[in-house]
Amino acid sequence: MAILGISAHYHDSAAALVKDGVPVCAVQEERLSRRKNDAAFPLNAIEWCLDRAGVRPEELEAVVFYEKPMLKFERILTMALRGFPRSWGSFPRAMRSALGGKLWVKGMIASDLGVPSDRILFTEHHQAHAAAAFFASPARRAAILTADGVGEWATLSLGRGSIEDDGSASIELFRELRFPHSLGMLYSTFTAYLGFPVNEGEHKVMGLASYGKPAFEEQVRRMVPRTADGAFALDLSYFEFQEGARRSFSDRLVAELGPARDPWDPIDLSTAEGARYADVASSVQRVLEEILVDLARSLQRETGLQDLCFGGGVALNGCANARILSESGFRNLYVPCAPGDSGCALGAALYADRLHFRRAHRALPDHPYWGPEIDAGELVRLAREDGLELQESPREGDLIARTVEELAAGRIVGWMQGCAELGPRALGNRSILAAPHEAAMRDTLNRSIKYREEFRPFAPAVPIEHAERFFELPEGGARLGRFMSGVFPVRPEWRERLAAVTHVDGTARVQTVERAMAPRFHALLEAYGARTNLPILLNTSFNLAGEPIVNRAAEGYSTFRRSGVDVLVAENVLVRKRRQASSEQAVE
Ligand SMILES: [Fe+2]
Secondary structure: EEEEEOOOOOOOEEEEEEEEEEEEEEEEHHHOOOOOOOOOOOOHHHHHHHHHHOOOHHHEEEEOOOOOOHHHHHHHHHHHHHHHOOOOHHHHHHHHHHHHHHHHHHHHHHHHHHHHHHHEEEOHHHHHHHHHHHHHOOEEEEEEEEEOOOOOOOOEEEEEEOOOOOEEEEEEEEEEEEEEOOOHHHHHHHHHOOOOOOOOOHHHHHHHHHOOOOOOOHHHHHHEEOOOOOOOOOOHHHEEEHOOOOOOOOHHHHHOOOOOOOOOOOOOOOOOHHHHHHHHHHHHHHHHHHHHHHHHHHHHHHOOOOOEEEHHHHHOOOHHHHHHHHHHOOOEEEOOOOOOOHHHHHHHHHHHHHHHHOOOOOOOOOOOOOOOOOHHHHHHHHHHHOOOEEEEOOOOHHHHHHHHHHHOOOOOOOOOOOOOOOOOOOOOOEEEEEEEHHHHHHHHHHHHOOOOOOOOOOOEEEEHHHHHHOOOOOHHHHHHHHOOOOOOOOOOHHHOOOOHHOOOOOOOOOOOEEOOOHHHHHHHHHHHHHHHHHOOOOEOOOOOOOOOOOOOOHHHHHHHOOOHHHHHEOOOOOOOOOOOOOOOOOOO
């Protein structure tokens, strides 16, 4: 019984295949099409999923789309009419950009895949987010919170999920906030105001926030007044996104906060203007955190449950996640590896399996590695053609020992193993790894690989057994770090030795690595610890600025050739770019 889940036409299209209740594979379209945040109908991803699972389209029990197109159409039309005549000019543009081909999605799936239309199902968008968060967690009973920009109408939902002893599952979303009242849109509006690209630059706002003080907290609070039930409603006089305008904020917002930043102006934090941008970021981050903590706290009181599953793009905010975990009263917070829309492909398929076909729940393998496998032979062929030095290590221990020596000598390693991660984070299978000790390493990576000026340093990966020694983790923090979903303080005594991965405010977005989830990555971290006394590596996604994370060995090789990556590893094959001078200093 195979079910195909699809998300498409907004950003981050993806496909996922669930067979007999368990995911077989899932991949974002961008990894295959090589167009970052590809929003096209994910034909490449669908084809790969079917091929990988050995399923023909006509054998699919159902194809499930991650939202209801007619409801979304209704929302766009309603908002346009509400803003008439001011919004009328923007309506065709809103239709094109927000809706794309979605209305015709049933016909598209039927004709592209040859699946009869009675086998094409739709979930509501937040049902897909909720299912992705709840069914991927180990919890049998949990509260559910979802928050994003917008789906059809819902922008935030509160509910609960349960799995009974006989495996029957339920998800009840008992409260929702509706567009235009949206935490995702609030944060995106500030992302645009601060001159970063919406849907991509949100993490820069979070990083910038730590450099500032919440000096505009009161102004931002006035833009998001709280309602009697503990939720919030945006004061729409500060916003224009709801009218499909080209600019998402109004003149009134500019009057309160000062001029918006031009995307082309560099941010210089030593100037008053730069400090103001950081203060604005800090203020909106503070308000977002407070609202989420309050909503989570009241959900905990209402349900009396210990576990919270959090989905939707807002769940990528690791600072907010850490506060929810520490302050809301929940003991565990589960954020899936792909809380955003790409994960909805998997969520939609799981929702259909458990709740439409009412099949018994089966526990999901607890890892993020659902994408294509690496073919090391491809790297061998390419490296030989170019006459590069190449080592094959049939024994894993030899490969790890060699890689550790390279890392300890201060070299940057492109590390490709097994199946690619689903979601925006590289978690050890398509990663760039480096020594975490010196701030200079962070600068080298930004300059020679990422080609960016970032406000957050890179993330550390640590075996879960050692995490507490280096990081201040609340109860449940190690679990939240599984998919790099929380930002936690680095213990003060280690901050200097972990300069490349410690943020200006002393925190880090730590990945806690369990042996069972990523045995080879775990072994590498342990071996690096044995060599340097610090079992921690800098882990950043293996891609250049503006490109999707590498998928195949050939893409890793191309990135390696075009950037400052010194060493490339695919499975058990290690390639060096050039002979390193023997005088380079090892890490002590
Ligand atoms: Fe979403």
